[in-house]
Amino acid sequence: SYTSTSGSIGVTRRAEYDARHRRRLALAVVDRVPYVLMNLGDCVVCVSYKASAKDKAVKKISFNGAAVTTFAWRAKMLGDKYDLLVGLANGEVHAIDLGTNLGDKNKKAASVERWKAKGEFIKSRVTAVVWRDRANVRNVYDRAGDDDLAAMTAREDDFSFDWIALHADGSLFTYDSRRDGAPEGAFPPLADPSALSVVQATNANSNPIERWHFGRSQLTAAAFAPDCDLLAIVNGDGMCRIVDVAGCRPTVVAGFKSYYAGFNAVNWSLCGRYVIAGGESDMIEIWGWYEREVIAWACGGHRSWICDIGVDDVQNAQGDSRALRFVSVGEDCRIAIWDVVIQGDDDVAHPEHDDLMHNFAAPAESTARQSTTTETKTRFSGPDAMVCQAAHRDEVPRVVPLMTHKLHDNPVSAVAFTKEGILTAALCDVKLWLRPESSARYVRNEYEYSD
Numbered sequence: 001s002y003t004s005t006s007g008s009i010g011v012t013r014r015a016e017y018d019a020r021h022r023r024r025l026a027l028a029v030v031d032r033v034p035y036v037l038m039n040l041g042d043c044v045v046c047v048s049y050k051a052s053a054k055d056k057a058v059k060k061i062s063f064n065g066a067a068v069t070t071f072a073w074r075a076k077m078l079g080d081k082y083d084l085l086v087g088l089a090n091g092e093v094h095a096i097d098l099g100t101n102l103g104d105k106n107k108k109a110a111s112v113e114r115w116k117a118k119g120e121f122i123k124s125r126v127t128a129v130v131w132r133d134r135a136n137v138r139n140v141y142d143r144a145g146d147d148d149l150a151a152m153t154a155r156e157d158d159f160s161f162d163w164i165a166l167h168a169d170g171s172l173f174t175y176d177s178r179r180d181g182a183p184e185g186a187f188p189p190l191a192d193p194s195a196l197s198v199v200q201a202t203n204a205n206s207n208p209i210e211r212w213h214f215g216r217s218q219l220t221a222a223a224f225a226p227d228c229d230l231l232a233i234v235n236g237d238g239m240c241r242i243v244d245v246a247g248c249r250p251t252v253v254a255g256f257k258s259y260y261a262g263f264n265a266v267n268w269s270l271c272g273r274y275v276i277a278g279g280e281s282d283m284i285e286i287w288g289w290y291e292r293e294v295i296a297w298a299c300g301g302h303r304s305w306i307c308d309i310g311v312d313d314v315q316n317a318q319g320d321s322r323a324l325r326f327v328s329v330g331e332d333c334r335i336a337i338w339d340v341v342i343q344g345d346d347d348v349a350h351p352e353h354d355d356l357m358h359n360f361a362a363p364a365e366s367t368a369r370q371s372t373t374t375e376t377k378t379r380f381s382g383p384d385a386m387v388c389q390a391a392h393r394d395e396v397p398r399v400v401p402l403m404t405h406k407l408h409d410n411p412v413s414a415v416a417f418t419k420e421g422i423l424t425a426a427l428c429d430v431k432l433w434l435r436p437e438s439s440a441r442y443v444r445n446e447y448e449y450s451d
Contacts, residue, residue, distance in 0.1 A: 069088060081177060132162045220263060269326075278298075302328065324339075420435065
């Protein structure tokens with residue numbers, strides 16, 4: 001949006017930062033050629049990863065005047081038709097073959113599947129689109145040293161959906177990219193917009209397949225665990241829910257409440273043991289899957305809202321499961337790098353999913369392990385019985401960033417790790433920051449955590 005100020009000399013126009021239409025980025029590889037994707041107005045812009053500042057964009061994919069609010073890319077595998085998801089401000093979602101569009105001279109998106117927002121279908125702004133990527137499952141098998149191709153293929157085929165779209169009205173829709181679009185009016189109106197609910201499409205062949213509603217607060221971000229069985233979802237009310245999506249019905253199995261205000265970003269550690277979330281509290285909360293509580297606060301890296309969190313898959317893959325390296329960016333124009341080794345009790349029991357099942361419509365009492373250092377934390381009632389209330393200030397250790405610095409002149413809204421370094425996106429520019437040439441320059445920040 002723009003504001004105008006009139007004076008005796010003239011009129012000054014100033015562009016204001018709008019978090020709803022923030023700049024996003026992704027690194028895509030098509031035919032072994034790397035590209036950087038970003039949104040610009042009603043377009044997705046594709047530029048060469050190796051390009052200089054003077055080079056023009058390789059491709060601009062237009063969406064007929066509707067602002068691009070989010071997108072996500074995945075590496076195509078055998079049988080995949082689309083690799084790029086695009087969400088728009090008018091509620092539309094598009095699945096695109098990026099390779100076909102790079103070779104097409106037309107500006108309008110080609111090879112696209114479109115789901116249009118009409119009636120009681122999808123009518124609110126798309127806040128995030130996320131792939132449930134089969135490649136992640138293969139990476140988990142590879143890291144475990146399991147070469148059972150039949151088991152891996154069967155695990156991939158179990159996916160009832162392979163991507164999701166989050167909306168500002170608190171709804172999440174599941175899709176299968178192998179299906180065609182659904183007829184209009186595939187879902188009934190919400191009976192209670194403030195309640196959690198799961199509704200299947202009225203048409204058995206519909207796409208989207210299901211609508212999961214999480215209340216009136218807008219959903220801001222989501223991330224799948226490395227094995228794609230768990231989904232972390234955060235919203236503007238500061239709730240982070242861990243949803244088991246491996247069964248026939250989505251189930252809230254754990255979660256936590258922010259210390260203050262809403263969440264804007266969430267991610268998983270490479271080992272799948274920790275959820276990293278941040279937002280309007282200006283700090284990052286690290287939640288442990290085994291501990292079922294927030295085990296650390298990352299403080300001092302930002303002076304304003306946190307917009308995005310990226311996890312370093314390259315460096316974390318070389319260490320142990322308790323080593324975390326991640327980066328955060330925020331509206332204070334700063335970037336913070338965190339390097340944390342969590343030291344704890346290796347005898348902690350590892351709760352299984354089956355012991356903690358709670359359907360949206362069938363709440364039960366919590367059986368999660370409680371902290372022995374404090375009183376039992378109050379949990380929410382109903383479907384959110386497994387979600388912990390926010391921790392007190394004296395209950396959680398705090399860690400400081402390895403590095404924090406102002407690198408942009410505008411709010412930094414997106415960040416992503418690459419093999420060479422870190423990509424950051426602000427309102428007016430995208431930058432690549434190279435990794436140190438020597439590994440000796442990396443320092444780990446350790447703190448004690450035990451039960």
